[in-house]
Amino acid sequence: MTTEIRVLRQADWDVWYGTVELAFGGVAEAPEEAALWRELTPFERSIGVWDGPEVVGTTGAFAFRITVPGGAAVPAAGVTMVGVRPTHRRRGVLRAMMRRQLDDVRAWGEPVAVLTASEAGIYGRFGYGIATHNMRVAVDTTRVRLAVPGGTDEVRLRLSKPDEARDACEAVYARRVAARPGMLERLPGWAALPLLDPAGQRAGASPLQCVLAEAGGEVVGYARYAMNPEWTPAGPNGTVRLRDVEALTPAAYAALWRYLCGIDLTSRVTCFSLPVDDPLLHLVGDVRRCEPAVRDQLHVRLVDVGAALAARTYRTPVDVVFEVADDFCPWNAGRWRLTGDPKGASCERTEDAADLLLSVRELGAAYLGGVSLAALAAAGRVTEVREGALEEAATAFGGSVAPWLPHGF
Ligand SMILES: CC(=O)SCCNC(=O)CCNC(=O)[C@H](O)C(C)(C)COP(=O)(O)OP(=O)(O)OC[C@H]1O[C@@H](n2cnc3c(N)ncnc32)[C@H](O)[C@@H]1OP(=O)(O)O
Numbered sequence: 019m020t021t022e023i024r025v026l027r028q029a030d031w032d033v034w035y036g037t038v039e040l041a042f043g044g045v046a047e048a049p050e051e052a053a054l055w056r057e058l059t060p061f062e063r064s065i066g067v068w069d070g071p072e073v074v075g076t077t078g079a080f081a082f083r084i085t086v087p088g089g090a091a092v093p094a095a096g097v098t099m100v101g102v103r104p105t106h107r108r109r110g111v112l113r114a115m116m117r118r119q120l121d122d123v124r125a126w127g128e129p130v131a132v133l134t135a136s137e138a139g140i141y142g143r144f145g146y147g148i149a150t151h152n153m154r155v156a157v158d159t160t161r162v163r164l165a166v167p168g169g170t171d172e173v174r175l176r177l178s179k180p181d182e183a184r185d186a187c188e189a190v191y192a193r194r195v196a197a198r199p200g201m202l203e204r205l206p207g208w209a210a211l212p213l214l215d216p217a218g219q220r221a222g223a224s225p226l227q228c229v230l231a232e233a234g235g236e237v238v239g240y241a242r243y244a245m246n247p248e249w250t251p252a253g254p255n256g257t258v259r260l261r262d263v264e265a266l267t268p269a270a271y272a273a274l275w276r277y278l279c280g281i282d283l284t285s286r287v288t289c290f291s292l293p294v295d296d297p298l299l300h301l302v303g304d305v306r307r308c309e310p311a312v313r314d315q316l317h318v319r320l321v322d323v324g325a326a327l328a329a330r331t332y333r334t335p336v337d338v339v340f341e342v343a344d345d346f347c348p349w350n351a352g353r354w355r356l357t358g359d360p361k362g363a364s365c366e367r368t369e370d371a372a373d374l375l376l377s378v379r380e381l382g383a384a385y386l387g388g389v390s391l392a393a394l395a396a397a398g399r400v401t402e403v404r405e406g407a408l409e410e411a412a413t414a415f416g417g418s419v420a421p422w423l424p425h426g427f
Pocket residue numbers: 041042097098099100101102103106107108109110111112113114133134135136137139140143
């Protein structure tokens with residue numbers, strides 16, 4: 019097999035994206051969905067592997083900025099559209115693309131790469147660690163009661179067409195981005211993504227609906243959902259399929275959930291992705307009836323260990339030397355001294371003795387504060403050399419808010 023890696027040209031889009039679709043099973047996307055992805059595709063940051071006239075491998079990297087602990091927005095390559103033509107699988111095409119891409123990301127000066135994976139087992143070998151998790155819920159609204167905070171009754175709810183409410187929702191979203199590590203600043207055009215609603219993919223549900231929460235005349239929250247009616251001999255048994263919900267105050271959040279759980283003719287609210295520390299868990303009287311289920315979400319790769327670790331803050335003072343293994347990006351390998359606290363940090367190369375031994379994958383997993391270095395140590399993936407260093411680092415890396423991202427890419 020003689021292949022060549024080329025940067026994606028506009029003229030090659032159809033054949034390139036055709037390979038992405040083939041790799042994912044060959045089911046064509048709705049035209050509006052494919053059109054949106056075409057518009058969002060960062061052509062100059064995307065590559066195709068060509069075997070003669072065929073594109074046999076694809077990937078791209080959005081130029082995101084991700085919120086890290088402390089609130090900074092750090093440049094992050096958002097790895098996407100990874101596909102290998104079924105005839106060419108397991109012959110090193112992915113590996114070749116990962117090599118080229120991580121070299122590119124380094125050259126672009128972006129300290130971090132992130133992705134949401136189709137399968138959790140693919141990317142660890144390239145130095146990605148699982149840094150965030152999401153929680154699915156299926157709330158039995160016939161059984162669950164909410165204990166809402168004061169002020170909830172003062173929140174006004176108003177139904178709106180999702181596209182008409184878009185700017186108001188985006189203003190709320192923008193304020194939420196800085197509040198939670200793992201969130202991504204919206205790039206131009208991305209506000210259309212949560213509104214995507216191809217008729218052919220509704221599977222019996224209604225078009226997307228939007229409810230706004232207002233207080234003092236301002237929009238302070240929103241929920242977007244579809245209704246899936248069901249009629250049984252015993253009566254109505256519909257489902258509210260919640261796509262996303264964000265709010266700026268506890269009262270607005272509670273008001274939105276109380277609304278969702280009380281919609282007539284339904285007995286269930288399902289949601290594919292909430293943070294693992296979502297307030298819903300504490301609003302409900304019977305959490306088991308919400309059937310929370312946790313799954314890996316954002317995989318993080320530190321492309322420049324020093325710059326990435328210096329870009330976030332640390333919950334408690336920390337001064338540790340990491341000995342980092344990184345076979346795939348050897349420029350990261352070796353000893354780094356991290357000194358930091360809640361105000362800032364530095365991370366420099368050092369010749370000093372190591373306190374903790376780990377690979378870049380563990381640093382990626384712990385980076386956003388959602389996975390404990392102590393938990394990784396308990397699995398044998400971090401080794402403590404200096405007594406006390408693990409507790410010091412694990413505490414400093416932790417955060418008060420679980421990192422999370424509301425959407426895939
Ligand atoms: C960020 C995203 O876009 S996620 C989407 C990923 N794409 C898909 O899931 C679409 C369907 N699958 C595919 O297109 C391909 O099978 C891919 C991209 C997953 C793998 O591509 P390939 O070219 O077959 O991988 P390649 O031959 O380079 O293998 C590299 C290594 O990954 C391993 N690997 C490949 N696919 C998988 C997998 N699905 N699960 C676990 N390991 C895998 C290989 O065994 C190999 O391991 P090794 O280096 O330890 O020997």
